[in-house]
Amino acid sequence: MDTIPATETLYHTDTRLFTFPSATLVAITPYTPQPTSQHTTLHQFHDLTWTQGEYALAFDKTIFHPFGGGQESDVGSASFPSSSPATTTFTVRQVRFHKPTGAIWHYGSFQPSPVDTTTLPHPGATCTLSIDPTIRIRNARLHSAGHLIDLAMIDLGLLATTPAPDSDSVPGAKPQESGSGANAKPGKGKSGFASGKGNHTPGDSWVEYDGKIPEGWLPPRDIGDRDAQPHISAQGHPQASPAADPAVDAANAAILAALAGAGGASAPTKGKGAKPSKAAKTPSLPPIDLPATLPGLLTVSLHRILRAHRDTTTSASVLSYTDAAALCGGSLPVYIPRSSAPRIVVLAPGAVGCPCGGTHVGSVGELWKEGAAEGRNSAVRVVEVTLKKGKLRIRYEVDEA
Numbered sequence: 283m284d285t286i287p288a289t290e291t292l293y294h295t296d297t298r299l300f301t302f303p304s305a306t307l308v309a310i311t312p313y314t315p316q317p318t319s320q321h322t323t324l325h326q327f328h329d330l331t332w333t334q335g336e337y338a339l340a341f342d343k344t345i346f347h348p349f350g351g352g353q354e355s356d357v358g359s360a361s362f363p364s365s366s367p368a369t370t371t372f373t374v375r376q377v378r379f380h381k382p383t384g385a386i387w388h389y390g391s392f393q394p395s396p397v398d399t400t401t402l403p404h405p406g407a408t409c410t411l412s413i414d415p416t417i418r419i420r421n422a423r424l425h426s427a428g429h430l431i432d433l434a435m436i437d438l439g440l441l442a443t444t445p446a447p448d449s450d451s452v453p454g455a456k457p458q459e460s461g462s463g464a465n466a467k468p469g470k471g472k473s474g475f476a477s478g479k480g481n482h483t484p485g486d487s488w489v490e491y492d493g494k495i496p497e498g499w500l501p502p503r504d505i506g507d508r509d510a511q512p513h514i515s516a517q518g519h520p521q522a523s524p525a526a527d528p529a530v531d532a533a534n535a536a537i538l539a540a541l542a543g544a545g546g547a548s549a550p551t552k553g554k555g556a557k558p559s560k561a562a563k564t565p566s567l568p569p570i571d572l573p574a575t576l577p578g579l580l581t582v583s584l585h586r587i588l589r590a591h592r593d594t595t596t597s598a599s600v601l602s603y604t605d606a607a608a609l610c611g612g613s614l615p616v617y618i619p620r621s622s623a624p625r626i627v628v629l630a631p632g633a634v635g636c637p638c639g640g641t642h643v644g645s646v647g648e649l650w651k652e653g654a655a656e657g658r659n660s661a662v663r664v665v666e667v668t669l670k671k672g673k674l675r676i677r678y679e680v681d682e683a
């Protein structure tokens with residue numbers, strides 16, 4: 283069983299490949315109550331629920347994204363039209379990736395169940411694979427949103443370089459991969475946060491960052507207007523300094539007030555880029571209240587990024603280690619072997635890349651929401667930010683397509 287060949291990952295080629303008519307069955311195994319020497323592989327997934335009457339199937343190639351990288355597995359079916367006496371349909375309930383062999387296992391049951399075992403397909407049989415497109419798109423949107431939040435964290439100057447720990451994961455993905463910031467450059471060489479774990483499960487989606495607030499950090503005062511036209515005064519004159527976004531202004535004011543209360547920081551400066559005072563760099567000052575200020579800032583930044591890139595397309599390419607590192611800000615996380623050819627996703631042209639085995643939206647424009655309230659057109663909504671013991675966790679939701 284452990285000699286099953288690596289499965290070709292068709293889900294990497296096209297997020298919207300919902301059906302594939304010519305997969306070949308390479309292995310079929312009925313449920314066994316206990317792992318045996320022959321079936322240890324099939325039982326090794328601690329989060330798998332495999333039950334009596336079910337089977338595990340492997341194909342030469344698959345459109346099913348397995349559970350991993352923080353992304354849920356696809357569900358769907360495999361239809362064997364050549365089986366006797368009639369079409370046999372296998373309902374795929376869970377999918378797992380076996381890292382040592384590269385094989386992807388599909389767990390589920392034949393219909394009708396219990397199946398007449400004399401009609402079961404044999405290795406070599408051809409079948410049509412179909413996934414549930416609603417689940418796929420939902421998962422791709424939730425997963426891509428994690429990357430998008432990484433970009434917003436970079437936009438805000440909070441995300442730094444990250445080597446992440448090694449662990450089992452889906453092909454090409456980092457452990458519970460969280461998004462594009464895996465190798466984001468630290469904010470202007472200062473300390474900051476690094477990408478950590480992420481989870482893109484419906485109802486429990488979050489990305490986590492390890493580290494601390496960069497020294498002297500303030501949100502960029504002009505972030506809400508970076509891409510906007512110059513403002514025109516009531517008298518019709520262009521204003522020298524565009525008005526900043528109220529959400530950013532509020533965040534800056536709160537931060538500066540906290541700093542001033544702790545020993546005196548200067549008042550917010552006018553115009554672009556409020557500079558941190560010397561007091562802001564004093565270690566004894568109270569920490570900036572990121573959980574309070576970050577949701578609003580991220581909302582501004584997510585809107586800004588989507589507005590700028592909503593007509594572009596995402597890309598994912600298998601590259602040489604050197605080329606992959608260049609696309610990811612100059613280095614790759616430690617869990618990527620130097621001998622490997624990582625798959626790198628770039629959410630929008632010019633954005634920092636990220637090694638990733640997940641499925642993504644074809645364009646970040648799919649996460650742009652027309653007609654949203656207050657001009658915030660992101661379908662990605664930050665619902666909570668927490669900062670505990672050096673772990674900044676951003677919980678989010680994504681509106682349905």
Ligand SMILES: [Zn+2]
Pocket residue numbers: 425426429459461627638639640641642
């Ligand atoms: Zn991804």
